[in-house]
Amino acid sequence: MRPLQKLFVISLVLMLLNVTACGTVAGINQTGVVLALGVDPGPSGQLLWTFMFPNPTITPSSEASVKPSEEFYTLQSYASSLVQAAEKISMLTDRHVYLGDIQVVAVSSHIGSRELVHVIHLLINTGDFPPRAWLTIASPSGEAVLKVSPPEEVVPTVFLGSYFSCQICHAIQLETRVWQVWDDLLVPSHTAVIPLSTVKGNKVQVNGSIWLTPTHIVECGRKRTLYWAMAMGKYRAGTLAIDNNRVVAEGVRIASHRWILVSSRHMVSRWIITLHGHWQSVNTGFKETSYDNLAEKMVLRHVLEIYQLAVEQHVDPFGVLNQVVWTTSGKAIMPRAEVTVLCHIAATARTE
Amino acid sequence: MPEIQKHEVVHHLRQATSQLLAELNAWDNTKPDTVTGDILEIQSYLKSQLLDSPDLITRVLVSGIGVQVLVAYIDGLVDTVMVDQDIIAPILKSQTLPEKWDTETLHTGQVTKETRWTKIWPKLLRGNTIICAQEQSAVWVVDTVKYMQRPVSRPETEAAIRGPQEAFNEIVLTQMNQIRRRLPDNRLTFQKVQLGTVDQHQVIVVALRGVVNPGLLETVMYRLHRIHMDAIPNATQVGSLIRDHPRSIFPTLRYTEHVDFVVWGLEQGKIAVLVDGDPFVIVLPATLWDFYQTPMDYNSPWYDASFVRFIRIAGFFVTLYFPSLYIVFTTTNQNLVPYQLLTTIIGSHIGLPFPPILEAILMIFVIEIIREAALRLPKALSTVLGTMGAIVVGTAIVKAGFVSSQIIVIMTVTALSFYSVPAYELVGSWRLVNFVLLASAQFWGLFGVLWVSLALVVELDSMVSFGVPYLSPWIPVNWRSLKDSVVRLPLGQWRQRLGSIRPPRMSWNRTSFSKIGHPRLRYHQNRQR
Incomplete structure (x- = not known):
């Protein structure tokens, strides 16, 4: 090896030895992995941050013997930002608080729209925080939602993280990630839709949603959330009851196709919603066409209602305004909606 | 002085004189x-x-x-x-x-x-x-030489399930006969070189004239003739004296005891070097990929051979990267581990005295000790020891709280992957690289592993074996030789020999079939039967 080459190699090795990025990383025994984060309003503009950790003694062989109440533990701190809160928690424990594996963030429903937007920006701007984490609004509080862990969940799986990850478990697909909400907030014409999780007894139910704009929040109950999901094609393998619940369709999946029609005089938001599925066992005198008509009318009425509500509240959870902005150079106002519902729910061979 | 004592003195003097004379003869070059x-x-x-x-x-x-x-x-x-x-x-x-x-x-x-x-x-x-x-x-x-030789037996180090089971023995004449019997062509040449002024080792260079590159043969002969040593004990030492990059940890010659594998190499334009007294025959040139080929690859269907080769490649990556990535994921880059796994790893490390790197080193030593012990012991005992060692030490060491259960899995899989390399000489090389990767993983995390990998590729790419690039046929790409790489194409589809070793006679398959492909019995012919 020539002297110049030797010098190059030695300097390269020295340079590598001086790379300090890895030197600051805590060992695995000194790491506390945060699996869920709760955010609640606190005093004097601060926030109450709840960090949920898995029981550190969990091993594959000990999982079965650990009681559900001992699977996780939470630590809380008041702070203005997530970094400060993590620092305070680090001081409480002998571990480095690792935020990179946060699965779900539960933000209290008592937080206003401006604060909520601020929290989302705080999360996104925290380097260690994974923007892929699921986001939910928690009622009555983030802490309360995190503390409920159904018995079917085994540590280290977090209930809400597992709930939102499952694409085939629920009829309504409400899951949204932190980065998606942040992305929606960046565009003025967008309205973010965030699922609402409510504690009822020792259960958590994801039974609603909120529509978030930088200026205000619109809370939607179970029915409105359902119709919104239908309008957006986020309803899969669910049921549909008509005629005062006397006739039920199962395996219903709804597809939605939406676009903007622009003519010289006016602009129309054109929607085609298609229903597929099959009717449950019905009487021999069953008239498929009439039930289809009933289903079409019902879905149409509710979709138009929800659209009307959005127009009244000056929000756009359907992404119509975004389409308008991209299609025309005019002012972004909610156009008139023309909705067509096509029902292709078939009869089954099972008749009574 | 009594008569008996006189005799003893005379006998002693005679012996001393004879020894002195022999010593003088050995030193006296002028006689x-x-x-x-x-x-x-x-x-x-x-x-x-x-x-x-x-x-x-x-x-x-x-x-x-x-x-x-x-x-x-x-x-x-x-x-x-x-x-x-x-x-x-x-x-x-x-x-x-x-x-x-x-x-x-x-x-x-x-x-x-x-x-x-x-x-x-x-x-x-x-x-x-x-x-x-x-x-x-x-x-x-x-010539009244009586060869004391063990019979031709099965290969001990390169066991094959199908195909020829004939291994070389220590006698070079028998080795020549074994090759000659499989390749009865007058173009097959055996050139003798005498090495070692004391032990007078016979070294035979075998080549198929017309197929082997003359430059390659000339280089081998030149390098052999250049050796002037008192003694050269075996084929490994001969190989170390003629190979490229003698100080490199990567082998550039392949040693085999399979007769059919040597003959296959000769037919492709390679050269075999037989060393008297050593049942392992040197086959050259040898690229990195040559060490991942086994004689059984050519005795299995092409799809089976290709699948097994793919597994060997996977084994190669497991061998090199499994332990170092474990260190990376548990020490520096925990963000790359799924949280379920990370949680259980943390749980398993509660109360353990050593960091992951020490666990890995401890397990490497345990496995190496078991391996060495199993090699030295008689076969029946070594099997028992290997099993007992793996089970007892594996479970007991976890229960004793020395290491975590994950490292047992990691190191066992790695140890098994080491031996998925068909050529033993490459196992030692990867073992050393593995240590370097472990150290770089500990010090620099994933960044270090990438650096070492890059350096490894550069080093391997700069090597040659008798003029053939070491990473051939991939770097530089040799399309003709890719037919015998990870996927081994059926022999019927080979039109030419492997191009990496540049044989002057490239043509391999001149079979002419009809337009419809292979000749088949027609339907009516079958019916007549």
């Missing part, structure tokens, strides 16, 4: 090298040189015409029946002069005349018989 013609002097010379060794047999005879003859040979190395029937008996009856014994008296196949002791000694010590006649300045050297 005359020619045969004198005095058979008693020759007899004395032979005995003194070998210090009255009991295996040296000398006998003085009188031929049919009254000439005194000395017959000398090494007991055990010669076929005594041949000596008795084909040499001693004819000489006793011979009526011809000693000068004509090769044509009229001796019944053996090979008889040569030698006049210099430097030529005679190696032949005598290899099992030839020498015949010295009185007043003759030359010696007859008769």
Whole structure:
């Protein structure tokens, strides 16, 4: 090896030895992995941050013997930002608080729209925080939602993280990630839709949603959330009851196709919603066409209602305004909606 | 002084004198090298040189015409029946002069005349018989060699489920016969090179003329002729003297004991080097990919061979990266581990005294100790020890709280992957690289692993084996040779030989089938049957 080459190699090795990025990383025994984060309003503009950790003694062989109440533990701190809160928690424990594996963030429903937007920006701007984490609004509080862990969940799986990850478990697909909400907030014409999780007894139910704009929040109950999901094609393998619940369709999946029609005089938001599925066992005198008509009318009425509500509240959870902005150079106002519902729910061979 | 003591003193003095004489002879290069013609002097010379060794047999005879003859040979190395029937008996009856014994008296196949002791000694010590006649300045050297060899057996290190099970043994002549029998072509050449001034090792260079690149053959001969050493014990040492990059940890020669694998290499234009006394034959040139090929690859269906090769490649990556990535994921880059796994890893490390790197090193030592012990012990015992070691130590070491259960899985899989490399000589290389990767993972995390990987690729890419790039056929890409890489195409689809070794005769398959493909029995022919 020539002297110049030797010098190059030695300097390269020295340079590598001086790379300090890895030197600051805590060992695995000194790491506390945060699996869920709760955010609640606190005093004097601060926030109450709840960090949920898995029981550190969990091993594959000990999982079965650990009681559900001992699977996780939470630590809380008041702070203005997530970094400060993590620092305070680090001081409480002998571990480095690792935020990179946060699965779900539960933000209290008592937080206003401006604060909520601020929290989302705080999360996104925290380097260690994974923007892929699921986001939910928690009622009555983030802490309360995190503390409920159904018995079917085994540590280290977090209930809400597992709930939102499952694409085939629920009829309504409400899951949204932190980065998606942040992305929606960046565009003025967008309205973010965030699922609402409510504690009822020792259960958590994801039974609603909120529509978030930088200026205000619109809370939607179970029915409105359902119709919104239908309008957006986020309803899969669910049921549909008509005629005062006397006739039920199962395996219903709804597809939605939406676009903007622009003519010289006016602009129309054109929607085609298609229903597929099959009717449950019905009487021999069953008239498929009439039930289809009933289903079409019902879905149409509710979709138009929800659209009307959005127009009244000056929000756009359907992404119509975004389409308008991209299609025309005019002012972004909610156009008139023309909705067509096509029902292709078939009869089954099972008749009574 | 009593008579018995006198005898003892004389005997002792005689022994000391003989030893002194032999020592002087060994050091004296100026003594005359020619045969004198005095058979008693020759007899004395032979005995003194070998210090009255009991295996040296000398006998003085009188031929049919009254000439005194000395017959000398090494007991055990010669076929005594041949000596008795084909040499001693004819000489006793011979009526011809000693000068004509090769044509009229001796019944053996090979008889040569030698006049210099430097030529005679190696032949005598290899099992030839020498015949010295009185007043003759030359010696007859008769080939009476009896080869003590173990029978041709199954390969011990490269076991194959299907295909030929014939391995080389230690005798170079048998090795040549084994190759000749499989390749009865007059273009097959065996060129002899004598190496080692003391041990006089026979080295045979085997090549298929017309297929082998002449430049390659010339290079091999040149490198062999350049060796001037007292002794070269085995094929590994010969290989280390002729290979490219002798200080590199990566082998550039392939050693095999499979006859069919050597013949396949010769047919592709490679060269085999046989070393007397070593059942492992050197096949060159050898690229990195050559060490991942086994004889069984050519005795299995193409799809099966290709799948197994793919598994070997996967094993290669597991071998190199499994332990180091474990260190990376548990020490520096925990963000790359799924949180479920990370949680259980943390749980398993609660209360353990050592960091992951020490766990890995501890387990490497445990596995290496078990491996070494299993190698040294008798086969039956080694199997038991291996199993017991793996199970007892594996479970006990976790329960004892020395290491986590994950590291047991990691290191066991790694140890198994090490031996998915068909060529043993590469296992040691990867073991060393593995240590470097472990260290870089500990110090620099994923960044270090990437750096070492990059350096490894650069190092391997800069190497050659007898002019063939070490990473061939991938870097530089050789499309013709890719047919025998990870996927081994069916032999029927080979139109040309492997191009990496640049054989002058590229054409391989000249079978002409009809347009519809392979000839088949027609339907009506089947029905007639």
